[in-house]
Amino acid sequence: MDTQDPNLEKMAALGRVTRSLIHDFNNSLASIMGHADFLIADLPEDSEQHAFASNIKKAAIQLQDTLHQIKAFARGEQDIPKPEDITGKHHPHHPRSILLVDDRAMVLNTIATMLQRHHHTVESASDGFAALDMIRENPKKYDLLITDYTMPDLNGRDLISEIRQDFKTIPIIIMSGDTQSLDALKKDRSLNNIYVLPKPIVAKDLDDMIALSQKNRK
Secondary structure (H helix, E strand, O other): OOOOOOOHHHHHHHHHHHHHHHHHHHHHHHHHHHHHHHHHHHOOOHHHHHHHHHHHHHHHHHHHHHHHHHHHHHOOOOOOOOOOOOOOOOOOOOOOOOEEEEEOOHHHHHHEEEEEEOOOOOEEEEHHHHHHHHHHHHHOOOOOEEOOOOOOOHHHHHHHHHHHHHHHOOOEEEEEOHHHHHHHHOOOOOOOOOEEEEEEOOOOHHHHHHHHHHOOOO
């Protein structure tokens, strides 16, 4: 006899759909905010186009705030952390050789551009298996791996496990729009030299995380 509460099943299904939608929205916001930042940095501050780009960034931040509220409501949270509008100067650090992994082409290109504009050397892969092959073929080539968490076939968590079998010390930054997955990684004491970064990615946060990962590298 099936005793499962149908209301609980519906709530669980709604939670899964909500997490999936928030993840997709955050991926899109990563590209919108990233390209807005590129325009803000490149356009003259007194130009009309600079104002347009700034308004795009503000609208994206407002949407990000709404997503935080939806996510907090779905998780039953009382306090809602507001996203920070981070612009301006970035902390200086040495250029690095970085392997970037994300299955979304637009997100991959946006983050690669962020990194390249700060003089890092970037190679990219669209899935975890390709990233594994690239690291195994050139084990000393990369100073840092930056990977998405939610990917088909081999997700970010499994990619970390595979890499750690042979490469114990390479710093890894793992990105996701799903904060529950990131929270689980933060609590996993078996993971070494792993850093988590919520999407949408902004250049300042990415810069800070890269600097931290290199500072702590043993």
